[in-house]
Amino acid sequence: MIEYDEQDRRMTLKIVYYGPAMSGKTTNLLRLHDLISREGRGELMVLDTKDDRTIYFDLLPFFLVAPDGLKIKVKVFTVPGQVCHDATRKAVLARADGVAFIADSRTSEAANNAESFENLEKNIAFVGIDIDKLPLVVQFNKRDLQDIVSDEEIGRAWSTAGIPVFKASALDGRGVLETFRSLLEKVYASLDCRYKLAEDHRLTQEMFIGAIIKVNDEAA
Amino acid sequence: MKPPDDSSKDHLDFVVDSEIRLRDIVFRTDLTPFFEACLSAGACGAAVMDEHGSMLKAKGSIQDTDKTAAERQKRALYYEGEQVGTLCLDFPCGTDQAAGIADLAAACMQILIPSTAKRLLATALHTSVVNLSYAEVLDANVKLQESEKKYRELAEELEQKVLERTSQLKTAHARMLQQEKMASIGQLAAGVAHEINNPLGYITSNLNTFDGYMQRIREMFGRCRDFELMDEDALNLYRSLKIDFILDDAPDLIRQSRDGAERVRKIVANLKGFSHIDDAVQDYVDINEEIDRTISVLEHEGRDKAVFIKHYGQLPKYLCNPGLLCQVFLNIIQNALQATELPVQIMISTSENSGVISVNIEDDGPGIPEAVISRIFEPFFTTREVGKGTGLGLSIAYDIIKNHGGEITVRSVAGEGSCFMIRLPAQEQVHV
Numbered sequence: 001m002i003e004y005d006e007q008d009r010r011m012t013l014k015i016v017y018y019g020p021a022m023s024g025k026t027t028n029l030l031r032l033h034d035l036i037s038r039e040g041r042g043e044l045m046v047l048d049t050k051d052d053r054t055i056y057f058d059l060l061p062f063f064l065v066a067p068d069g070l071k072i073k074v075k076v077f078t079v080p081g082q083v084c085h086d087a088t089r090k091a092v093l094a095r096a097d098g099v100a101f102i103a104d105s106r107t108s109e110a111a112n113n114a115e116s117f118e119n120l121e122k123n124i125a126f127v128g129i130d131i132d133k134l135p136l137v138v139q140f141n142k143r144d145l146q147d148i149v150s151d152e153e154i155g156r157a158w159s160t161a162g163i164p165v166f167k168a169s170a171l172d173g174r175g176v177l178e179t180f181r182s183l184l185e186k187v188y189a190s191l192d193c194r195y196k197l198a199e200d201h202r203l204t205q206e207m208f209i210g211a212i213i214k215v216n217d218e219a220a
Numbered sequence: 221m222k223p224p225d226d227s228s229k230d231h232l233d234f235v236v237d238s239e240i241r242l243r244d245i246v247f248r249t250d251l252t253p254f255f256e257a258c259l260s261a262g263a264c265g266a267a268v269m270d271e272h273g274s275m276l277k278a279k280g281s282i283q284d285t286d287k288t289a290a291e292r293q294k295r296a297l298y299y300e301g302e303q304v305g306t307l308c309l310d311f312p313c314g315t316d317q318a319a320g321i322a323d324l325a326a327a328c329m330q331i332l333i334p335s336t337a338k339r340l341l342a343t344a345l346h347t348s349v350v351n352l353s354y355a356e357v358l359d360a361n362v363k364l365q366e367s368e369k370k371y372r373e374l375a376e377e378l379e380q381k382v383l384e385r386t387s388q389l390k391t392a393h394a395r396m397l398q399q400e401k402m403a404s405i406g407q408l409a410a411g412v413a414h415e416i417n418n419p420l421g422y423i424t425s426n427l428n429t430f431d432g433y434m435q436r437i438r439e440m441f442g443r444c445r446d447f448e449l450m451d452e453d454a455l456n457l458y459r460s461l462k463i464d465f466i467l468d469d470a471p472d473l474i475r476q477s478r479d480g481a482e483r484v485r486k487i488v489a490n491l492k493g494f495s496h497i498d499d500a501v502q503d504y505v506d507i508n509e510e511i512d513r514t515i516s517v518l519e520h521e522g523r524d525k526a527v528f529i530k531h532y533g534q535l536p537k538y539l540c541n542p543g544l545l546c547q548v549f550l551n552i553i554q555n556a557l558q559a560t561e562l563p564v565q566i567m568i569s570t571s572e573n574s575g576v577i578s579v580n581i582e583d584d585g586p587g588i589p590e591a592v593i594s595r596i597f598e599p600f601f602t603t604r605e606v607g608k609g610t611g612l613g614l615s616i617a618y619d620i621i622k623n624h625g626g627e628i629t630v631r632s633v634a635g636e637g638s639c640f641m642i643r644l645p646a647q648e649q650v651h652v
Contacts, residue, residue: 010239012239040301041301042298042299042300042301042302043334045334045337045338045341047338047341047342047345056341056342056345056346057345059341061300061301062301063300063301063302071302073239073300073301073302075300087349087352087353087356088345088349090352091345091348091349091352092345
C-alpha cells in the first residue's frame, strides 16, 4: 500500500524484513548499510534495543529522484522477531510494499521458521494485504554455520512455491545484496504495473535499482 | 500518524511509517539554546529553512533575502538521504571562523534531526501498539463476556434440566411403587379368588343338588299330607315344626343362597378381571365392560352412598393394557367417593366419534376449588391430610392416559361437582 502524493510528487515505499527471532534481520540491514554507498541512502536508524534484541524496529531509508522529478523514498524496516512483540509486528507490517522473510538455516530452528511464516501470513491478512499480490522473497540465513538444512531440502520445500529463495550469511555479507535486489525487482514490477514508472516517469528498473544499490567501492 | 481510513474491525488503522518532515522536528524541539549558542559564537542571525526555502525558525538579525552586508553561511540539512532544508547563519563581515562555526552548527542539527525523528517514530509506534493491544483486549473482553454469558446460561439450563429430570424420576419411581402395590394387591386378590373359587364351586353344586333333594322331599310330604295318613300326634308335630312353612320357605332360602353364591362368583371374577393378573399384556377390550368391572370392585366402598348412572355408547374394541385403564377409572371414581360424606351421584357416559373414544365421569360432589384445579394432576399434590392420600391417584391417571396418546381434562364448579373428560385417540381397528 504505497504512499503516493501526486501533488508533492513524492512516493514512499515500505519494505519489511520479517522472520523469527535472532534470524538476522537487523544484521541484514547493517550489512546493506555497509555495502551500499552513502550516496542516496540515509543513516541506519536503530531504535532502542534491549540486550541487542530489536524491540521496536530498525529503519534504513533510501532516497532517489526519477528523471521526471518524482521523489521516491524506500524505507526498509525490520520487525522484532520475538513472539511477544506481535502487535509491533502488525504495526510495522501495515501498508508494506514488499517483504523479505529471513529464515534461520539451523535445523533446530525449523519449527520457529514455520511458526514465524504462519505468523506473517496471518498478519498480512490482518493488515488487509493480499498475500498473492505482495512481493515476497525468502532468505535462508546463517549458511556459514554447521548443522543447517541442506540446499536440497530447501529446494524441495520451496521450488514449487514460486517465491525466490536466497541463501545468505548476513554476518559476512554473502547473499544480502542478492536478496535485497530480488525484492526490489519484484517491488518495481508491482509498482510499474500500477504507476507506469517507466512510461510516465521514465524510471526503468535498472535505474530504480541502480539508484538504490550503489555498491560501496571500499566494501566491495 | 495517518488518520484511520475506512477502518473495519479486522483491519489495522495504526501505521508508523508516515513521513516526518523537518517542520515536525523543528516545531517539536526547542531550538532557542542552539540559536543562542550560534549568536554567542559570533553569528548575528540564525535560521532553519525547509526544502522550499520557507523560514521555519529564526533568531537574531536575519533577512529573508541574502544580505550583502553580512556573510551568510548555508548548510544543507539531510534526513533519510534527502535534503530536507537549510541552516542559515549570518555573520558580520570579516568574522573569523564563520565557516567552521557553521559546520559545527550543521553537525549539531544533523544529530538533532535523526534523534528527534527516532523519538517521534518510537512514540508513534508505541501509541499504535498500545492502541492495537487495547483494541485486541477490548475485543477479547467482548468475546469472553459472550462466552461467559453462554456458559452461565448453559449452567442455568443445566440446573433446570436437573430439576426436571429429578422430578420425572421421582414421578416414575412413585408410579412404579404404586404399580407394584397394585400388582401385589392383584396377585393377592387373584390368589384369594382362586381359593374361594374351589369351595364356591362345591357350594353352588351342592346347593343345586340340595334344591333337587328338597323338591323330592316336598313332593313326598305333599303326597303324605294329601292322603291324611298321619295320626293326631304326628299332625301336631307336623304343625309345631311348621313343616308347611319350611317346605314353602326352603326353595326361597336355596334360591337366595344360590343368588348369594352367584354374587360371590361374580365378585371373584371381577376381582380377578380387575387385577388382570391373567393378562398383564395389551389386549382388545370393551371399555364399557372395564368401567363396569371397576364399579363392581368399588361398590363395597360406596354402595350405600353412590348412585351410578350409565350412558354407554357403542364402543369399538380398544387395544390397551386393561389393568392400567381400570386404574384410571378407579382413581377418578374413588376420588369422587372420598371427596364427601354425603351420597354422590356419579354419571358415566361413553361415546365414540370417528374412532376417538370419550369417557366422561361426572359427579355432583363438592367440586374442586379453583385455587388447586391447575395442580391436581401434579404428583404428590393432595388436599387430604398427611397419610390419607398419596397425591398420586390423578397423576397416575394422567400419565396412563398420556402414555396411551390420549388426554384427560377436568371441569369443575365449586359446590356443583366435577367432570373428568378422557379422550383416547383413534386406533386402527382389528376385528377380534
